[in-house]
Amino acid sequence: MSALHIKKGSNRHSAYNLRPTFSDVQEKHTIAVLVENEPGVLARVIGLFSGRGYNIESLTVAEVDHTGHLSRITIVTTGTPQVIEQIKAQLGRIVSVRDVHDLTVEGAAVERELGILKVVGEGEKRVEALRLADIFRANVVDSTLNSFVFEITGAPEKIDAFADLMRPLGLSEIARTGVAALLRGN
């Protein structure tokens, strides 16, 4: 089911231990949390972050195993190495959490996000928007005579870049899913 081989909450076998724990450097980590899909489980995870003052940059959640009642929460967070280590250990303490993975240190991971952008404009700007969308491999999922809705998937940075280009061309609304991620290989 999951690619998580680390014993839940264990400090000992974490590749993280190879680096100094108490440093001031802020790091961005993508953490995958496998949870029992029961009412309130997301509140437990979010409450942990707000209650202990940790950051959430992005969070996605969906059921991934219907028969096993398991959901996968992907959290992108920033913090010092000590804070990141605490976040993982604290997540591991939650009774309905089955497994915690730090995709940033466990190996190369694939990270993808879906963005939906509405661009309103006419004439040259409209043509330019469509041309750029083609370069970014964004699809048109809705169009009127003076607007497009684009769908784009990719790493968050790619969506950032696309949104930046669309802004002067009439970007009026944007919706993003947050990051979903998996480790590469087997």
Next chain:
Amino acid sequence: MTREMTGAKMVVQALKDQGVDVVFGYPGGAVLPIYDEIFLQNDIRHVLVRHEQGAVHAAEGYARSTGKPGVVLVTSGPGATNAVTGLTDALLDSIPIVVLTGQVPTFMIGSDAFQEADTVGITRPCTKHNWLVKDTDALAGTLHEAFHVAKSGRPGPVLVDIPKDVQFANGKYQGPKPSASHYQPQLKGDMEEITELVEAIEKAKRPVFYTGGGVINSGTAASQLLRELVDATGIPVTSTLMGLGAYPASGKNWLGMLGMHGLYEANMAMHGCDLMINIGARFDDRITGRIDAFSPKSKKAHIDIDPSSINKVIRVDIPIVGDVAHVLEDLLKVWKARGRKVNREALEKWHKQINEWRAVNCLSFKNSEKTIKPQYALQRLEELTKGRDRYVTTEVGQHQMWAAQYLGFEDPNRWMTSGGLGTMGYGFPASIGAQMAHPGALVINVAGEASWLMNMQEMGTAVQFRLPVKQFILNNERLGMVRQWQELLHGERYSHSWSEALPDFVKLAEAFGCKGICVSDPKDLDDAIMEMIDYDGPVIFDCLVEKHENCFPMIPSGKAHNEMLLGEAETQGVIQAGGAVLV
């Protein structure tokens, strides 16, 4: 075996199957079906408290004095919200309790019904885990899981919220099956790390054991193993407030409590050691003082069942995740197999150094013939009660620290105090819980008058259930610890730290139908204490003490262990602005 029964009956059946003999509770609309079932049986005793907070603290007192989970039954809405302080207290001190709350019927949830509150939402951050049961068929399994979670791993409070229609409906009952749970914390420590710790013990010149509540939570076997390890190695041992009694106060390697109001020799040993072995403690801020000056030259090992405790505050060199008893057993085995080695010569020097610190006699105080010094009152209490089958609870403040300093504990589970949360009002109901568990024992709540008043309504419970708890109140008519901090940190501006309208405690005792004793002359103290002990029933003991006594030794906020204040003369201007913002 599965049986068909109502949800309410299931609750009582599950409690019986979990070996519960006492429930602390308060009825209300949403739990009436369960109270009906309690009425119809005689196996489980129900103690009617006077406030739900009292029920939770009583359950904590029961749990800490027995090692078994304490059980609470309260109604929805205000019943549940009144339990929140107790839940948080139990969470911070890792006390196993199971709180059952009634809830409005499932079809009314979310409608702002009478006495409806989002109980699982409110208690999510103050429980180890909680459940809302919406289906009677799931109730028995959830209740058994609740006990399993409360007891396993790092213990803690759990809550099961049971809507009234779930209590009325029929469903299938199943007995306990702990192996069915996904929640199975790791008990055995990593042998490689344990061996590394043994090597460190063999070489250490100035080692110290720093033990905590985890040793007590791990069970009596853990305390036995700790005693064996300490006495076989000759390594001195100190303990947090929560761990007192795991190693006997009369033991020859005992340093006394450490921390903010800990003993000079204990804190100096922590500061000067070259190997610190933390067993079931969590580097709390009351222990460490200034983090960057905390035991700067030591190698640190940390045994804890909760991986999140490791490297949370202090970076350690040898982390061992596991249950204290399991780890100590393996540790002793490895140490014996390798030839029971320690650096005897260095240890002798280390003990000599410790004896020099001990000679400072940090607990000495200036006694008085006119007024009772609180320290003297506790010295006399210790003298007159030690050797008895004694359980001590405390409230929170100066009296709590003095009790920890001047009373000696020979066994685990004999000392119950609110350590992590510092809950005033904890001690009285906790003494009720301890007395319920140990009917023949001498149970004393060492209290301050301000803390005691916070849950004084429980006197009704003590009288009704004939619980001869002794309320030993050190009455200084002040919020003593607040007053002390205002003196040291806030220019002696005593903002709202005194009480002008205290009750006459003797009359109060009479009003409740118990005995009141008031004493103010040091000469009368012994006789008064004996009268309290000998009286067969609850006693409110109003001990009028010196009003302006400060609690020493003290590590001021923002200072290191070796910067302790030993007495009044040293207090002028020592706490700087940086320390004043800390608590």
